[in-house]
Amino acid sequence: MPVFARADGLIDIKSLSLAEIEAALTGLGSEKFRALQVYKWLWQRGVHSFDEMTNVAKAVRAVLVERYYISFLDVAAVQKSGDGTHKFLWLTEDGHRIESVMIPDDGRNTLCVSTQVGCAMACTFCLTGDLGLRRHLRPSEIANQPLQVREALDATYRITNVVMMGMGEPLHNLDNLLPALEIYLDEQGLNFSHRKITVSTVGLVPQLQRLAEALPVNVAVSLNATTEEQRRLVMPITRKYSMEALLEACRTLPLKATKRITFEYVMMAGFNDSMADAQRLVRLMRGIKSKVNLIPYNENPDRDIRRPADSVVRAFQGHLVKHGLQASVRVTRGRDISAACGQLGKTDPTKALVEGQKIAAIRIRREGEGYDTSRFVLDDIV
């Protein structure tokens, strides 16, 4: 894994894999088995200090403190939607804002995770794309999101599913995403099943193949059009990887027999919601183990794009189903807190509802940081 060190020279121990912690500890004269103890304290117990690792010998802890630190995202704010959706606004160590969204739905709690600060893909319908790419998130920053949401919310909101569909294009940051996913999937780490993790992409074809070869997670492709010209209008990446090349890659992707690729289709009124589009979509899906997720556009003041009428969405879905496709319509969640699809990165912190006490308590527990709860005054993250 890429190793990250802070300005003070201390290394982010969460940027090390289990094997790397083993190598580091044995290099410092410690027993190999200590590494697994440390790793579990980091990713299963989520400790904030080495002193909390009570089954690790004091001498080993002392060595760790001298060389490493335990990284966390700063919880800047939590907004709760009327529909139970929670949006977390985090601050990275270098002051960037990123977001994660927890969506409770029908017995499932899905966490939507960010993989970059901003995004370079510039899909025209997406507000996150307006930010441009500021930087890739580190593996520890990608893996800290579920760890810290687990810590912040009670058992009612136990995370059952993870979707890499927050800020950023996950496969643009594949070098950091893969080690992060190893932590998600590791029984000794965050311990998610591969069946419960979905990675979304606009269609970076070589990286998609690399991901499928490396790990058995679910894949979602953001399609949003039924012709090359139409897709180029809203998804500039189509100029680099044509829709045809993308769909061909999907046909041949080395997926487990039980897996289907989800095709996300943001429906925009008068643009891609006609019956001709529905017919083309049926043809495009031929030969691909697919399911289609229709996402009626989330209208917002920054875009002149309209959401199709419900009757249009139903007719479109009906055509897909009639022709043998598995097709669902995504219910919009968290729109009142700008947590819906394509809205991340636009949080107005002055309007954020802060569940301050609970989150502040977590931060105060961080040993030695002298954490000041006045940080919950949102002005300093504007």
Ligand code: SF4
């Ligand atoms: S839709 Fe996804 S890939 Fe496209 S700009 Fe938004 S965050 Fe980036």
